[in-house]
Amino acid sequence: MAESHTPVLVVGGGPVGLALSCLLSDQGVNHMLIESHPGTSRHPKARGVSARSMEIFRRLGLEKEVRAAGLPAEQVRFYRGRDLVDPDYVRNGLAQEPGEGPEPSPGLICPQDALEPLLLRRAAERAGSRIRFAARLVSFEDDGLGVRAVVEDRATGRLDHLRADWLVGCDGAASTVRRPDDPSGPRTARTRGPVTPAGTARPVNPRSPGVHDGPNPIGSQPTA
Numbered sequence: 001m002a003e004s005h006t007p008v009l010v011v012g013g014g015p016v017g018l019a020l021s022c023l024l025s026d027q028g029v030n031h032m033l034i035e036s037h038p039g040t041s042r043h044p045k046a047r048g049v050s051a052r053s054m055e056i057f058r059r060l061g062l063e064k065e066v067r068a069a070g071l072p073a074e075q076v077r078f079y080r081g082r083d084l085v086d087p088d089y090v091r092n093g094l095a096q097e098p099g100e101g102p103e104p105s106p107g108l109i110c111p112q113d114a115l116e117p118l119l120l121r122r123a124a125e126r127a128g129s130r131i132r133f134a135a136r137l138v139s140f141e142d143d144g145l146g147v148r149a150v151v152e153d154r155a156t157g158r159l160d161h162l163r164a165d166w167l168v169g170c171d172g173a174a175s176t177v178r179r180p181d182d183p184s185g186p187r188t189a190r191t192r193g194p195v196t197p198a199g200t201a202r203p204v205n206p207r208s209p210g211v212h213d214g215p216n217p218i219g220s221q222p223t224a
């Protein structure tokens with residue numbers, strides 16, 4: 001059976017996998033990224049991009065584009081309280097534009113469906129055809145020297161056999177790599193759990209779009 005080789009196989013083309021691909025390319029690390037969907041997310045999902053993530057995007061030369069795709073700072077406010085009639089209800093003031101606060105690259109609100117195409121374009125500029133969409137990790141095994149992976153081309157149904165020195169699971173909450181239902185699963189020195197740049201997995205209540213739990217990623221001053 002013909003088996004191709006890649007030094008690093010990144011599974012998942014969400015914000016984490018795409019950002020990792022950009023960073024690997026910048027370090028000159030040859031890799032392949034596979035994503036089971038045919039395109040980037042059609043849903044806004046993650047919105048809060050932290051200052052740390054913006055620093056990473058800045059390093060990738062993407063800060064201006066991400067900022068242009070996000071909400072203008074003057075349109076962003078955060079509200080906190082036990083409920084909507086809480087007398088101690090706090091409204092945080094304006095978010096920051098670059099240069100207004102302590103961070104060189106303040107965080108912002110940029111939904112995932114606007115962010116991913118920017119990351120994909122940047123990733124594809126460097127990795128080209130090694131960014132494969134509509135390609136799903138079906139299974140893998142760790143033989144101690146590396147990982148043997150079976151990847152399905154979802155357009156044709158063809159199964160490709162890949163050998164990778166490293167496998168990185170960026171495949172989200174229903175991860176095939178982490179196999180959350182199998183705690184004895186393949187977590188060895190050559191497999192890695194999700195790699196999460198700060199801010200891409202902030203705790204949120206998905207039923208309340210725009211309401212973010214935890215510290216305000218924008219870091220503005222309370223006004224009232």
Ligand SMILES: Cc1cc2nc3c(=O)[nH]c(=O)nc-3n(C[C@H](O)[C@H](O)[C@H](O)COP(=O)(O)OP(=O)(O)OC[C@H]3O[C@@H](n4cnc5c(N)ncnc54)[C@H](O)[C@@H]3O)c2cc1C
Binds near residue numbers: 045137
């Ligand atoms: C409905 C919904 C609403 C959300 N709302 C918010 C919000 O308001 N604010 C917020 O901050 N966060 C929100 N989130 C969470 C946010 O989307 C995640 O934290 C973020 O997407 C994590 O990024 P990621 O790259 O780790 O994973 P994902 O974005 O989940 O990307 C993982 C990728 O891996 C791919 N994949 C999975 N298995 C395989 C496989 N076997 N082979 C190949 N590819 C595979 C998937 O198709 C997916 O594209 C929401 C999530 C959902 C589902």
